[in-house]
Amino acid sequence: MSLSERGGAALQWELLRERVSSGARSPLGKARVLALEPSAEREWIAAQQTRTAEMRPLVTAGALFNFRGLIDPKNLLDKARIQGAALEAAELLDVLAHAERVAEWTQLVMSPPDAVRCKWPAIEALSAPLLEFDLGGLLRTLQGKIEPDGSLADDASPDLARIRREMARQHRAIEDTLRRALGRLSEDGSVQDALITVRGERFVIPVKVEARRKVQGVVHGSSSTGQTVFVEPLETIEANNELVRLLDEEQAEIHRILVMMTRAVATNAASLQLGAEVLAQVDAHQAVARFAEDFACVRPSFEGEFALEQARHPLLEMRLRESDGRITPLDIMLPAGPREMIISGPNTGGKTVALKTSGLLVLMAQAGMPVPAMRATLPLFTAVYADIGDAQSIEQNLSTFSAHVVNVDRISRVADDRSLVLLDELGSATDPEEGAALAVAVAKHFLARNTWTFITTHLTALKVYAAGEAGVFNAAVGFDEATLSPTYELRLGVPGASAGLNIAARLGMDPAIVEVARAQRTTQQADIARFLDELHNQLGLAAQERETLAETQRKLDNERSHLAVEGRAQMQAYAREMRRDLEKLIEEFEGQLRDTVKAIDDKTVAKKIARDAAVRIAGLKREFGERFQSTVAAKDPTPASAKKQDNKREPKAGDLVRLKSLNSEGRVARVIDAKTLEVNVGAMKMRVPMSDVLEVTPVRERPIDAVRRRGGGVHVQSSSSDSDYMTTEINVIGRTADEAEGEVDRFVEQAFLAGLPRVRVVHGVGMGILRRTLRDFLKNHPHVASITEPPYNEGGQGATVVELRN
Numbered sequence: 001m002s003l004s005e006r007g008g009a010a011l012q013w014e015l016l017r018e019r020v021s022s023g024a025r026s027p028l029g030k031a032r033v034l035a036l037e038p039s040a041e042r043e044w045i046a047a048q049q050t051r052t053a054e055m056r057p058l059v060t061a062g063a064l065f066n067f068r069g070l071i072d073p074k075n076l077l078d079k080a081r082i083q084g085a086a087l088e089a090a091e092l093l094d095v096l097a098h099a100e101r102v103a104e105w106t107q108l109v110m111s112p113p114d115a116v117r118c119k120w121p122a123i124e125a126l127s128a129p130l131l132e133f134d135l136g137g138l139l140r141t142l143q144g145k146i147e148p149d150g151s152l153a154d155d156a157s158p159d160l161a162r163i164r165r166e167m168a169r170q171h172r173a174i175e176d177t178l179r180r181a182l183g184r185l186s187e188d189g190s191v192q193d194a195l196i197t198v199r200g201e202r203f204v205i206p207v208k209v210e211a212r213r214k215v216q217g218v219v220h221g222s223s224s225t226g227q228t229v230f231v232e233p234l235e236t237i238e239a240n241n242e243l244v245r246l247l248d249e250e251q252a253e254i255h256r257i258l259v260m261m262t263r264a265v266a267t268n269a270a271s272l273q274l275g276a277e278v279l280a281q282v283d284a285h286q287a288v289a290r291f292a293e294d295f296a297c298v299r300p301s302f303e304g305e306f307a308l309e310q311a312r313h314p315l316l317e318m319r320l321r322e323s324d325g326r327i328t329p330l331d332i333m334l335p336a337g338p339r340e341m342i343i344s345g346p347n348t349g350g351k352t353v354a355l356k357t358s359g360l361l362v363l364m365a366q367a368g369m370p371v372p373a374m375r376a377t378l379p380l381f382t383a384v385y386a387d388i389g390d391a392q393s394i395e396q397n398l399s400t401f402s403a404h405v406v407n408v409d410r411i412s413r414v415a416d417d418r419s420l421v422l423l424d425e426l427g428s429a430t431d432p433e434e435g436a437a438l439a440v441a442v443a444k445h446f447l448a449r450n451t452w453t454f455i456t457t458h459l460t461a462l463k464v465y466a467a468g469e470a471g472v473f474n475a476a477v478g479f480d481e482a483t484l485s486p487t488y489e490l491r492l493g494v495p496g497a498s499a500g501l502n503i504a505a506r507l508g509m510d511p512a513i514v515e516v517a518r519a520q521r522t523t524q525q526a527d528i529a530r531f532l533d534e535l536h537n538q539l540g541l542a543a544q545e546r547e548t549l550a551e552t553q554r555k556l557d558n559e560r561s562h563l564a565v566e567g568r569a570q571m572q573a574y575a576r577e578m579r580r581d582l583e584k585l586i587e588e589f590e591g592q593l594r595d596t597v598k599a600i601d602d603k604t605v606a607k608k609i610a611r612d613a614a615v616r617i618a619g620l621k622r623e624f625g626e627r628f629q630s631t632v633a634a635k636d637p638t639p640a641s642a643k644k645q646d647n648k649r650e651p652k653a654g655d656l657v658r659l660k661s662l663n664s665e666g667r668v669a670r671v672i673d674a675k676t677l678e679v680n681v682g683a684m685k686m687r688v689p690m691s692d693v694l695e696v697t698p699v700r701e702r703p704i705d706a707v708r709r710r711g712g713g714v715h716v717q718s719s720s721s722d723s724d725y726m727t728t729e730i731n732v733i734g735r736t737a738d739e740a741e742g743e744v745d746r747f748v749e750q751a752f753l754a755g756l757p758r759v760r761v762v763h764g765v766g767m768g769i770l771r772r773t774l775r776d777f778l779k780n781h782p783h784v785a786s787i788t789e790p791p792y793n794e795g796g797q798g799a800t801v802v803e804l805r806n
Helices: 013-021 027-034 042-060 074-080 089-110 121-132 136-142 158-187 209-214 234-267 269-294 314-322 351-366 400-414 432-448 460-468 500-506 511-520 523-598 603-634 640-647 703-709 737-754 769-779
Strands: 197-199 202-208 217-222 228-233 307-311 330-333 340-344 375-378 383-387 419-423 452-457 472-480 485-492 656-659 664-673 676-681 684-689 693-697 729-731 758-762 784-788 799-804
Touching: 013 027, 013 269, 013 314, 013 351, 027 269, 042 121, 042 269, 074 089, 074 234, 074 269, 089 121, 089 136, 089 234, 089 269, 121 269, 136 234, 158 202, 158 228, 158 234, 202 234, 217 234, 228 234, 234 269, 307 351, 314 351, 330 351, 330 485, 340 351, 340 432, 340 460, 351 375, 351 383, 351 419, 351 452, 351 472, 383 400, 400 419, 400 432, 432 452, 432 460, 452 460, 460 472, 500 511, 656 676, 729 737, 737 758, 737 769, 737 799, 769 784, 769 799
Parallel strands: 340 452, 340 472, 383 419, 419 452, 729 758
Antiparallel strands: 197 202, 202 228, 217 228, 307 330, 307 375, 472 485, 656 664, 656 693, 664 676, 676 684, 758 799, 784 799
């Protein structure tokens, strides 16, 4: 359903469509954009906005489709459907180019580029009917058969190729005969020129009139001077007759081929017509998408409020770009409740621009176009009425004021609560007091009808009305008192000063005249003007203070974050140094203990003491680690607010998490489900419940991980010292017994400290020496509770499963 009215010429909707249509790549796409009209159907608008949004990645990626060659084939298809009709070769060339575009688009939809793959369901749905057709047969019938000049190629059919070969031979034979005749006649000067020409599709030679009787043959005409006759010698008459016959046969074959091609076009008429309709829409959407990208447009939403944030008039922005100027964005927003805005302020300050921007962006949004703004939320209107500009009409004998009154009266009778009304300088061009009274009455009428209304004015009465009436909102265009020039900003919630005398002074009017004008104002008028000037100055200062405070707050936040990072780094460095010192002391104590045990003569007692001491030391190490981590966590300089914020984040693969049960930090290997994580803690890989996570620290992706994720072909072998990786298995195949025993000892030590319940040692079968040596060693290891041989399918005699003590 189209809008019952869309603001007339004042909003320049036609001009905008023309500018947007320049981005189309085919006449059909351009015509589609030029025919765009605003609609009040929410579903239609949503479909248009979605298709345009899906085309924008294609535009930004530069993967635009070639729409050139697209035509409206209706007339050609109607002609092709006539029994026995033949399209001209040039017309078939147009159909071929069109069919190629349709086939290429169908292929693009089936195999889209990466920029839109799985991201344009609305465009796929629009193009889906085309996938039911196959234009391959038509393309094979037409491609390569028609030359660019519109003639049929020799290989358009085998018969045509044969005929043209015979014609070429006949040409050569005739030319050879005529050259011999010319040679004979040239000796006695009977020919005018030694050349062969054509008259009436027959090859002839030019002979002088006086030598006509020397040449036996048929005369086919004379020159304009009458000095030369064109004679077909007797010896070439049969050959020329044969050539004429071949020409007739060629034309018949060409007609047959064109009829055959035309029949193929008629057979594919449905797909060709459907292709034109679909591609016209797609071309129109890409033209709108190109415009949206050029002007940083956003998709509007329709939710019952009027809010245009950082809105720009597209036609004004185009004009300013041409002169290297910059547009000042406007915030045009009505808070919840009010439906009427009174915009006041100085001349040339942008009041009318705000009015036109509101109206034009509404039309764009309801025509399915993105709008040039940072955010756009609008009601869904059924009509847009505008009374903007000089409406004087000499033909209708109406003055400017009368024409405005007639138009406003018409609007007041038809506008309702789903209408947008835009009134420029309401109540002007007549006596100020009567105009003000009329303006307030009109504004009250639209307010009573709950109509969305924007009114620009210089009248104080309207400003006072807006300030005291519920449901009406004041707004002002800015004015810089220092430079006596408008700022083109729209300030919401306050009325604006007209600043007419200030502007007159800025434009160079005689200062004496301006001073006299100031003296003529009443005390009340001067007080109101002074109050408004001071109000806007205070608003400007308040805005500057807000910006200064915001910048100061940003600096404080950055400094706080920087100090927190530095403090944490220092704490971690200090903790690492303390851990190294303490571990060194423990190693020295262990060395002294081993020396003491060796000094005991009773080996049985010494072995028992060594085993008990190893268990006790391992327990002390674990207890020390837990206390150490608790101390570090307690001294963590990270602000509590930052920790709380991190804790709200759901852990992801690669994040660092602190576990309550171990009071230690690990890296998330993967998220198993909503309640369980797999975490690497030191040399240990374990599953933990989500409730065990005390803190989450997001970690930036490493460059090498990014390359792996993108399939960059980079492979890195993880070493066993990688603190984020823990395997429960060690492979010592190929080691000597001593080497294997040392590696297994270190591996079991790490697994025990990490709290693993069991590990697996792969030693192979071989002669059985390595298996026996390691199993004997493990049976007497202080951290080993038991050893077993796994099932055959898990290694059998080639491996040993080691159960570790608690």
